[in-house]
Amino acid sequence: MTAGAMEVPQVMNVMGRQTMSLNGAWNYIVDVQEEGYYDYRMNPYDWGFFRNAKPQKPEDLIEYDFDKAETMQVPGDWNTQDERLFFYEGTVWLKRSFDFHPQEGRRTLLYFGAVNYDAHVYVNGKKAGHHVGGFTPFNFDVTELLKDGENFVIVKVDNKRHAEDVPTQIFDWWNYGGITRDVKLVSVSSTYVESYQLRLGASKNEVKFSAKLNKAEAGQKIGLRIPELKINEELTTDNDGTACITLKAKPQLWSPENPKLYQVDIVQGEEDLKDEIGFRTIETRGKQILLNGKPIFLKGISIHEEKANGGGRCNSTEDAHTLLSWAKELGCNFVRLAHYPHNEYAVREAERMGILVWSEIPCYWTIAWTNPQTYTNAERQLTDMITRDQNRANVIIWSIANETPHSAPRDEFLSKLAKRARELDDSRLISMAMEVTSASNYHNKLQDNMNTYVDVVSFNQYIGWYRDVNDAPRMTWEIPYDKPVIVSEFGGGAKYGLHGEKNQRWTEEFQENLYKENTAMLDKIEGLAGTTPWILKDFRSPRRVLTGIQDYYNMKGLFSDKGEKKKAFYVLRDWYASK
Ligand code: GCU
Numbered sequence: 001m002t003a004g005a006m007e008v009p010q011v012m013n014v015m016g017r018q019t020m021s022l023n024g025a026w027n028y029i030v031d032v033q034e035e036g037y038y039d040y041r042m043n044p045y046d047w048g049f050f051r052n053a054k055p056q057k058p059e060d061l062i063e064y065d066f067d068k069a070e071t072m073q074v075p076g077d078w079n080t081q082d083e084r085l086f087f088y089e090g091t092v093w094l095k096r097s098f099d100f101h102p103q104e105g106r107r108t109l110l111y112f113g114a115v116n117y118d119a120h121v122y123v124n125g126k127k128a129g130h131h132v133g134g135f136t137p138f139n140f141d142v143t144e145l146l147k148d149g150e151n152f153v154i155v156k157v158d159n160k161r162h163a164e165d166v167p168t169q170i171f172d173w174w175n176y177g178g179i180t181r182d183v184k185l186v187s188v189s190s191t192y193v194e195s196y197q198l199r200l201g202a203s204k205n206e207v208k209f210s211a212k213l214n215k216a217e218a219g220q221k222i223g224l225r226i227p228e229l230k231i232n233e234e235l236t237t238d239n240d241g242t243a244c245i246t247l248k249a250k251p252q253l254w255s256p257e258n259p260k261l262y263q264v265d266i267v268q269g270e271e272d273l274k275d276e277i278g279f280r281t282i283e284t285r286g287k288q289i290l291l292n293g294k295p296i297f298l299k300g301i302s303i304h305e306e307k308a309n310g311g312g313r314c315n316s317t318e319d320a321h322t323l324l325s326w327a328k329e330l331g332c333n334f335v336r337l338a339h340y341p342h343n344e345y346a347v348r349e350a351e352r353m354g355i356l357v358w359s360e361i362p363c364y365w366t367i368a369w370t371n372p373q374t375y376t377n378a379e380r381q382l383t384d385m386i387t388r389d390q391n392r393a394n395v396i397i398w399s400i401a402n403e404t405p406h407s408a409p410r411d412e413f414l415s416k417l418a419k420r421a422r423e424l425d426d427s428r429l430i431s432m433a434m435e436v437t438s439a440s441n442y443h444n445k446l447q448d449n450m451n452t453y454v455d456v457v458s459f460n461q462y463i464g465w466y467r468d469v470n471d472a473p474r475m476t477w478e479i480p481y482d483k484p485v486i487v488s489e490f491g492g493g494a495k496y497g498l499h500g501e502k503n504q505r506w507t508e509e510f511q512e513n514l515y516k517e518n519t520a521m522l523d524k525i526e527g528l529a530g531t532t533p534w535i536l537k538d539f540r541s542p543r544r545v546l547t548g549i550q551d552y553y554n555m556k557g558l559f560s561d562k563g564e565k566k567k568a569f570y571v572l573r574d575w576y577a578s579k
Helices: 317-329 344-352 372-389 408-424 508-522 567-577
Strands: 006-008 018-021 024-030 071-074 091-100 106-112 118-123 126-132 138-141 149-158 183-189 193-200 206-213 221-226 231-236 242-248 262-268 271-277 282-285 288-291 298-303 334-337 356-360 395-402 429-435 443-445 457-460 476-478 485-489 528-531
Touching (some): 006 126, 071 091, 126 138, 206 221, 282 429, 298 317, 344 356, 372 408, 395 408, 429 485, 508 567
Parallel strands (some): 298 334, 298 528, 334 356, 395 429, 429 457, 443 476
Antiparallel strands (some): 006 138, 018 183, 118 149, 193 206, 206 242, 221 231, 221 262, 262 271
């Protein structure tokens, strides 16, 4: 990292700040052997592609030229923009030139919504910083690296998989590589509001606001304005640069039926940070989940962050609206955003549409539990997920893992994460997708040491698909924990338009029957507070190679990738209508 540039804590709500978008066409160079980063002795060298060097004299040897290279759209993955890169996992360099005029007294942060997976970031040939993790935001203060006039940003993106990564080497979704979410230059004053929290206080007749500056500066004035609630308060920061206040107020409560959001202004110096925030309570009581004090059944569906019609990673309100509208057609009031934090547009669009959210970090399958860097990485992703979405009323569950094999190192790793999540946000429910993979004599019992660390016990089960076909009607369930239960996955595959007997795999009739049997079985599970069947739409996976049926798609969608409804869609819709 060059002197002058530094990673700074995630700046919250970039959508409400003064920004300059760097989205658009970026030149790219595919660098399979990382020629642009390592010399032929595999040592990182100082004259890599990040220099964006140009021949100065006729005899100069520069063996790359971004400006002659092809372009791809950012935000976007490379797999669906260049067919040569459909299966590609490796390094791609991306470059964007732009004009910039520094403003007196302002700092400039270079913000990425997400880059999958490993990003080395350079501004005007100098290192701004490095980030790993493909689904959470990060930003660098690059004020000193920018100049008046033409500037350029270069990012070395590498999506190769490694055992110590999060997620680890194998996962059942497409490893879309690239700068997959927005890139922005965020203009802030030297002292700015880094993060804030606004929610109901101890009772529904008060709201609690707290804000944190980027510096431990006392005496700074922060204004809170919520016109509809006739709130117009001024707070003063303490020695840590934080301020908080609890105010009498009786806001309408956010709920799926009434997704009420309030216009909020947070004013500090010349900054006026705008946001839309809803107020609600979420808690458990025994085996019930209570939203605003009333028991709720979570009619959910699992979703991957993938556009329909083979379009790659979602990264806009429109992309989200399409998928969330399909969920609404199912009668859903809840979605499980699997298995990683989805983009902020999706979470905010769900909030406007009255859809509750389960948000998850990709501690998926066989994580390297004993590797300290792996834990640091996972905790960083958890922290960044919670920091970004902590003011979203519709986000009710933080999930720390999916289908992880039982072991003492796993329990230690995940219990630390669960505690950290509670420290960061004690106002939401903690869960994880456990699993029940077998029954003895048709009796299924959930057993997981992590039950003590979560508020909601959730598990995946695939009766009718990976096991016990047609035995769902005979199954009994035992979940020996006095906590609400969510069946976070069940389902089976079908190819849209393929018809046949209900015992014929891959037909719509097979999937339809599986849903009939599973929903009837779920009705018998004591304490069932919700479910998120696997999955809304067929999605790409390198693990699904059955020619003519899967063709690199996981076919467990209730919708095809083109949005065609399979017969099972109607089974779930009608079941939810009955709830
Ligand atoms: C698992 C896993 C999913 C996967 C699904 C399947 O439960 O959590 O990521 O796609 O099963 O096998 O289809």
